Amino acid sequence: MKKTLLAALLLGVMAAPAMANLQLAQKNNCLSCHAVDKKVVGPAYKDVAKKYASDKGAEAKLIAKVKAGGSGNWGPVPMPPNAQVSDADVKTLVKWILSLK
């Protein structure tokens, strides 16, 4: 009983940051077009991370792109502007997306 509790607690602690980011993406409606590891309307977040892995300016570029929307990097389908999402949330989300492997 104690062991199970401890395991659950540990699992919770380890999964917490990733879960929080996923929930943030969910809350801001990103997940209606994106998933972490498969293409939906927009590219999989893991593919985004791969594409920009060696691009040092990617964070700033993607923050601007998420806010303003746009197309052309993954195909003809545009991402609509996400102007309602706070700057802090966009930054957290982009950092998280770029950290995915």
Ligand code: HEC
């Ligand atoms: C209505 C659908 C939709 C929603 C909602 C949406 N996206 Fe996108 N997203 C797209 C599409 C389509 C693309 C591909 C755009 C392109 O080809 O340049 C994309 C591209 C991206 C990219 C890569 C941009 C690039 O230039 O490589 C990131 C990062 C991203 N989205 C993050 C987000 C985040 C964070 C949110 C939530 C705040 C979000 N998206 C909400 C459809 C969406």
